[in-house]
Amino acid sequence: MSNYSLLPFNFEKTDSNYLLTNDIGEYLLLSELDFKRFIEKKITTDENLYLDLESRFFATQEISQQLVNHYATRYRTKKRFVYDSTFLHMIVVTHRCNQNCLYCHASAAKEDAVEELDLSIETAERIVDSILSTPSKHLKIEFQGGEPLLNLDVIKHIVLYAKEHCSNDKKLDFVICSNLIALTNDHIDFILEHQIDVSTSLDGTQPLHDSCRKKHDGTGTYAAVSASLNKAKELGISNISALLTVHKKNIFSLQDVINEYVSRDFKSIFIRGLNPYGNAKSNYDEVACNNDEFFNCYIAALDYIIEINRKGIDLVEEFTAILLSRILSPFANGFVDIQSPTGGAICGMMYETNGDVFVSDEARMLHRMIKNTNFLLGNVSNSSRYDWFFTEKMKSYLECSVIESLPGCAWCAFAPYCGTDPVRNYFETGNTISIKTLDKQCQLNKRIFIHLFKLLHSSDSFTQRLLWSWATRG
Amino acid sequence: MAETQICFDKASFTLLAIQRAVYDTKEVVGCAISQSEEQIIITLNDENQKHEDIEKKLRASTLDHQLRLSLEKDFGTIRTALVSKAIESSVDLNALTNEGRRV
Numbered sequence: 001m002s003n004y005s006l007l008p009f010n011f012e013k014t015d016s017n018y019l020l021t022n023d024i025g026e027y028l029l030l031s032e033l034d035f036k037r038f039i040e041k042k043i044t045t046d047e048n049l050y051l052d053l054e055s056r057f058f059a060t061q062e063i064s065q066q067l068v069n070h071y072a073t074r075y076r077t078k079k080r081f082v083y084d085s086t087f088l089h090m091i092v093v094t095h096r097c098n099q100n101c102l103y104c105h106a107s108a109a110k111e112d113a114v115e116e117l118d119l120s121i122e123t124a125e126r127i128v129d130s131i132l133s134t135p136s137k138h139l140k141i142e143f144q145g146g147e148p149l150l151n152l153d154v155i156k157h158i159v160l161y162a163k164e165h166c167s168n169d170k171k172l173d174f175v176i177c178s179n180l181i182a183l184t185n186d187h188i189d190f191i192l193e194h195q196i197d198v199s200t201s202l203d204g205t206q207p208l209h210d211s212c213r214k215k216h217d218g219t220g221t222y223a224a225v226s227a228s229l230n231k232a233k234e235l236g237i238s239n240i241s242a243l244l245t246v247h248k249k250n251i252f253s254l255q256d257v258i259n260e261y262v263s264r265d266f267k268s269i270f271i272r273g274l275n276p277y278g279n280a281k282s283n284y285d286e287v288a289c290n291n292d293e294f295f296n297c298y299i300a301a302l303d304y305i306i307e308i309n310r311k312g313i314d315l316v317e318e319f320t321a322i323l324l325s326r327i328l329s330p331f332a333n334g335f336v337d338i339q340s341p342t343g344g345a346i347c348g349m350m351y352e353t354n355g356d357v358f359v360s361d362e363a364r365m366l367h368r369m370i371k372n373t374n375f376l377l378g379n380v381s382n383s384s385r386y387d388w389f390f391t392e393k394m395k396s397y398l399e400c401s402v403i404e405s406l407p408g409c410a411w412c413a414f415a416p417y418c419g420t421d422p423v424r425n426y427f428e429t430g431n432t433i434s435i436k437t438l439d440k441q442c443q444l445n446k447r448i449f450i451h452l453f454k455l456l457h458s459s460d461s462f463t464q465r466l467l468w469s470w471a472t473r474g
Numbered sequence: 475m476a477e478t479q480i481c482f483d484k485a486s487f488t489l490l491a492i493q494r495a496v497y498d499t500k501e502v503v504g505c506a507i508s509q510s511e512e513q514i515i516i517t518l519n520d521e522n523q524k525h526e527d528i529e530k531k532l533r534a535s536t537l538d539h540q541l542r543l544s545l546e547k548d549f550g551t552i553r554t555a556l557v558s559k560a561i562e563s564s565v566d567l568n569a570l571t572n573e574g575r576r577v
């Protein structure tokens with residue numbers, strides 16, 4: 001006779017085990033036999049297994065108000081980002097770029113392009129007004145391009161204008177996403193004076209980086225990036241991070257890429273695949289790798305990073321760390337690309353040079369490629385945040401990203417840690433909701449989740465401790 | 475290769491479980507689902523597919539989905555209660571935002 005009730009969960013059979021997860025992100029791995037006993041309610045409440053199940057909210061002896069309240073609090077904590085307001089505000093300050101990368105997602109124009117491709121001071125002020133009207137207490141303004149440093153005057157104006165008009169109860173941070181190849185002392189002084197974070201791109205050693213990241217004359221940019229990184233560090237900029245893009249030309253050399261990051265004293269690396277936008281689409285055959293290649297190389301790279309850490313060198317793989325923090329901590333994390341509902345608009349927004357407002361970076365890339373306006377919310381010159389949010393467009397955009405109600409995701413054990421991007425789905429399939437079995441991103445994420453759960457339960461205590469430390473770092 | 479029919483007894487399997495299994499089995503390229511009085515029948519009609527492998531996968535997946543559906547019956551009500559409780563403070567979002575324009 002059973003004396004416990006089941007609480008809601010999803011399950012997935014992995015090898016000979018059953019992975020159970022629930023809406024608040026708790027998980028448990030059960031053997032086939034224990035799974036059977038559990039659902040048939042044959043586990044006795046004095047067994048350790050029962051205590052595990054109860055403490056992780058898979059079973060209860062009494063559905064009390066206290067239990068409901070506790071669970072509800074945990075649920076809200078996991079979905080905290082829904083209760084906050086937009087935190088990340090990305091501004092395209094120019095479409096011009098001094099590089100011509102083979103996979104450029106932003107469809108950038110030449111540095112000396114004469115069309116109106118730069119953000120003006122007047123539009124910049126309207127954008128900042130709108131950003132500052134966001135209720136969020138912590139705002140991050142990220143300058144994007146093109147190459148943002150080509151429009152430094154407007155960046156300077158935005159920083160000063162935003163600081164002047166920002167209320168005292170808000171924290172304001174700035175990030176410049178720059179390829180750094182034209183970094184000057186003037187830039188460095190400004191970055192230091194205003195404590196601006198810098199995010200650059202580094203695809204590995206010289207031949208790997210230069211294979212895709214080129215100037216308009218076809219020459220590689222590694223030497224210039226390398227010199228700028230050295231100069232910036234010498235002159236005191238410490239908050240520089242680098243983003244790696246994995247493509248066909250560096251995917252089989254990820255150990256070299258990792259060694260390059262270590263040699264430059266970066267403490268983390270984000271093994272990130274290509275987005276399908278811009279030049280990455282037109283040069284697809286030359287730069288894109290398939291899911292199997294990416295997965296196998298990603299796993300090998302992760303193993304290598306674990307071995308490096310074992311030797312005493314600190315290096316975090318960011319994507320793994322993000323997923324692990326979803327799995328192991330009760331909190332939401334700020335990774336807007338994979339969450340439910342999507343972080344587009346509610347966590348991050350994108351402002352174009354003409355003042356157009358998009359739900360995400362990907363949405364503006366899509367618009368620049370094919371002039372698609374499905375994810376265009378309005379323009380800062382004639383509408384406000386209120387107008388952008390209270391529309392059918394926004395409602396349907398968010399609705400189709402709530403994976404708890406999507407076919408495939410609704411019963412997927414990885415749903416508490418996962419998300420889907422309606423913009424990418426639309427671009428790749430013509431529909432904002434993808435068919436999960438045909439969705440490459442979903443299939444890749446599933447394989448990575450399965451691997452991470454295996455690692456979490458490996459017999460190697462060092463790996464376990466390392467993964468926990470990644471998941472729970474501040 | 476000829477069509478293959480995979481039959482499920484209605485006493486044990488529901489249409490929803492079978493539909494979910496078909497959705498989840500990416501190897502199914504073309505199929506039709508029909509019903510008789512006692513059975514639900516999947517007809518695999520893509521000639522280029524190896525039907526035995528697909529049948530195996532579909533049967534295993536249908537079993538899992540049938541189990542999920544019966545579990546959902548067991549804890550569906552409590553799940554609705556838990557999630558409703560979690561978001562109760564935001565259900566009248568329109569009123570909140572009209573008043574405070576908190577977007």
Ligand code: SF4
Nearest residue numbers: 408409412415418442
């Ligand atoms: S996108 Fe794929 S992995 Fe993620 S929850 Fe949905 S079905 Fe699961």
